[in-house]
Amino acid sequence: MPELPEVETVRRGLEPALVGRRIAAVDQRRPDLRIPFPAGFSTLVAGRRVERIGRRAKYLLFGLDGGLVLICHLGMSGRMTIRPRGDNRPPDPHDHVVFTTDEGLRVVFNDRRRFGLMTLARAGEESSHPLxxxxxxxxxxxxxxxGRLSGRLAGKATPVKAALLDQKVVGGVGNIYACEALHRAGLSPRRLARNVAGRRCGRLVPALVDVLTEAIAAGGSSLRDHRRTSGELGYFQHSFRVYGREGEPCPTPGCSGAVRRIAQSNRSTFFCGRCQR
DNA sequence: ACGAGAACCTGTTTGC
DNA sequence: TGCAAACAGGTTCTCG
Incomplete structure (x- = not known):
């Protein structure tokens, strides 16, 4: 589900509910997600005040008092939703962690596919955490x-689409926004990364910035799993130019091409073969 | 060392 | 209708 705009939407939704509040209780309902929870997870987190909520690429970072950072990734299907005090819906089988604040509201981490994770780091050491x-x-x-992007693409023999999905090359971009940015930049997803430099790289940077910025403003994209912390849908999926639009006419003004779908490293890529070179 | 593909897990959609 | 295959927004491991 979540790429940078969806994670940022969740971060912004959690901030007003959690920052400055104390986590009164942690209900960890299973021993692992993609990786095991650290030993003593709920005990270590319970009782701490949330000082800040940050984001690094697709990771949420909850800065807790006492020098602890809770690192969370939403995987493909993870959600963080806020349930107001008095909302006593029974837990769904995929509600894996429930945080209750000192104000009595609950933050529920739900993840059907369990590709998400939660772990802990000491404050100041989170950026050197292996993840x-x-x-x-x-x-x-x-x-x-x-310049930095060009340097990271240089010498890569892989298609630029695959390179954009590599979090060591660009943080936060996933399958949707890689496709959308390449279309906006007029670059073929099949072009080798090492051949995206100079003017082409110069087009790619604002394409990435713009599509991510617009998507955040729309609350992210809800295809199947993404929800805002309120439970509402994002609506950037209505603004996709190519993603999921196989067979439709290319939206580029003056372009007579049609959107195609191909597979690249086991993921769907959507693009226009006419205006993307 | 690099890159392609499979694997992880569950649910939904598509095709025969 | 029913069942199997394909597919889904991510990351990581293995293999060549």
């Missing part, structure tokens, strides 16, 4: 520039 250490800056990070 985060190799992540490239994301396109909304000031450290992300055409």
């Amino acid at each position: 985060l250490a190799a992540l490239a800056p994301d396109p909304l990070d000031p450290a992300f520039t055409a």
Whole structure:
């Protein structure tokens, strides 16, 4: 489900509910997600105040008092939803962790496919945590520039679409926004990464920045799993130019091509073979 | 060392 | 209608 805009939407939804609040109780309902929970997870988290909620690529980082950071990834199907005090719906079988705040509202982590994860790090050491250490800056990070991207694409013999999905090349981008950014940049997803430099890389950077910024403003894209913390859908899926639009006319003004779908490294790629070179 | 493909897990959609 | 195959927004491991 979640790429950068969806994770950022969740982060912004959680902030007002959690920052400054104390986590009164943690109900960890299974021993593992994609990886096991750390030993003593619920005990370590319970009782702490949430000082800040950050994001690194697709990871949420909850800064807790006492120098602890809760690292969370939503995987493909993870959701974080807020249930107001008094909402006593019984837990769904895929509700894996329930946090209750000192105000009595609950934050529920639900993940049907269990590709998500939660773990802990000491404050100040989270960026060197094995999960985060190799992540490239994301396109909304000031450290992300055409020069830096070009350097990370240089020499790569893989198609640029696959390179954009590599979190060591660009942080936060997934299958949807890779397709959308390449269309906006007029670049073929099949072009080798090493051949995207100079002017082509110069087009790709604003394409990434713009599509991610617009998607965040729309609350992300809800295809099947993504929900805002309120439970509402995002609506950027209505603004897709190519993703999921196989057979439709290319939306580029003056282009007479049609959107095609191909498989690249076992993922669907949507693009226009006419205006994307 | 790099890149392609499979694997992880569950649910939904598509095709015969 | 029913069942099997394909597919889904991510990451990581294995193999060549």
